[in-house]
Amino acid sequence: MDSDSPQPEPTPVPPSTDPLTNQFTSLNDLAHELTSLQDLANRGSWLSILDKVNRARSLSLLNTPHDHLTYLAYIVLSFTKLRRFQEAQTELDSLDDFNSHHYRYETYPKIYPNRSGSMVPFSLRWLHALLPIKLGNRQEGLDRFYLLLDFVRERLNRNGNDESVKVWRKREVFVVNHIINQHLSNKELSVCLDLINALISRGNLDPALLSKLGYVQMQIGDLDGANVSFGKVEKMASESEENESGLRNLVSRNKALVYLVGKDYLSAVREYDECIERDGMDVVAINNKAICLMYLRDLSDSIKVLENSLERVPTVALNETLVVNLCSMYELAYVNHSDTKRTLSNWIARVAPDDFDSSCTRV
Numbered sequence: 156m157d158s159d160s161p162q163p164e165p166t167p168v169p170p171s172t173d174p175l176t177n178q179f180t181s182l183n184d185l186a187h188e189l190t191s192l193q194d195l196a197n198r199g200s201w202l203s204i205l206d207k208v209n210r211a212r213s214l215s216l217l218n219t220p221h222d223h224l225t226y227l228a229y230i231v232l233s234f235t236k237l238r239r240f241q242e243a244q245t246e247l248d249s250l251d252d253f254n255s256h257h258y259r260y261e262t263y264p265k266i267y268p269n270r271s272g273s274m275v276p277f278s279l280r281w282l283h284a285l286l287p288i289k290l291g292n293r294q295e296g297l298d299r300f301y302l303l304l305d306f307v308r309e310r311l312n313r314n315g316n317d318e319s320v321k322v323w324r325k326r327e328v329f330v331v332n333h334i335i336n337q338h339l340s341n342k343e344l345s346v347c348l349d350l351i352n353a354l355i356s357r358g359n360l361d362p363a364l365l366s367k368l369g370y371v372q373m374q375i376g377d378l379d380g381a382n383v384s385f386g387k388v389e390k391m392a393s394e395s396e397e398n399e400s401g402l403r404n405l406v407s408r409n410k411a412l413v414y415l416v417g418k419d420y421l422s423a424v425r426e427y428d429e430c431i432e433r434d435g436m437d438v439v440a441i442n443n444k445a446i447c448l449m450y451l452r453d454l455s456d457s458i459k460v461l462e463n464s465l466e467r468v469p470t471v472a473l474n475e476t477l478v479v480n481l482c483s484m485y486e487l488a489y490v491n492h493s494d495t496k497r498t499l500s501n502w503i504a505r506v507a508p509d510d511f512d513s514s515c516t517r518v
Contacts, residue, residue: 186225199508201233236510385409
């Protein structure tokens, strides 16, 4: 959950009062019991968050405008995670325009002395763009995402401190990634290339972004271009002073993807094995290794890879894509696959977070 620090205004403010760099004693200094909300969100306890927010509202525990907005962000996110999209939209509809003076710190000088800017959490702006897509209005959602991207870039173009620029640059990549994913789902690949190249031209040489560029290039058949993009990521990893497993795994997954396209599944498995050895919780590598083994007609080992990951790291490995693949393998491998899937479904019901879609087991 991105609870979002308040945004600075274009006029310079002293470091001690800059909301993006000010060091609060704890999250609870930002909003009522924010630490508890953050912990529940990290555990996927979205129903508990709804209970907590409703209790705080009924007992009038939210005493400041920022408290109200922060709790609203959590309740809208919780409804969205639980796929209760219309309820999430109803909560969002209770707000005025995000640019309203009601949502600015300087409107309440007695509550927020020496602070200025918008108190609207960035997560609310993101959810405002996402919800129309979830409700079936893709174009409206895309339009809102592009408006959000304009908003982020307008903030980036202001003169801010290094910490502020760093935050807004991360948000720029975050929003662009959501837009790219929407265009990818509709096979609008040329738009994806334009968006990624525009980000790179603005100085965003993020390894994940370059990898996504390579992925899109592979989709359009530009294997040479993809290899160049993946090569840049590998060069960044080799030059990195930190021996970061995440970056090295990204390099290995890129190599494995090239092998996959070339149907060299054994080589792909070797790359995924290296990823898993470095990071036993690399779910992408685990899932893709299992798929490669299935292509190699080793269905038994393919199933073992996924089952072992669920046993070892259930909170990490338990996602719908992995479970769908495991159930598909059960259907291919076993005559009595319904019983096996029912056992899996019962186990998931005990350990899964609130937002897990149990229908993916197809029981």
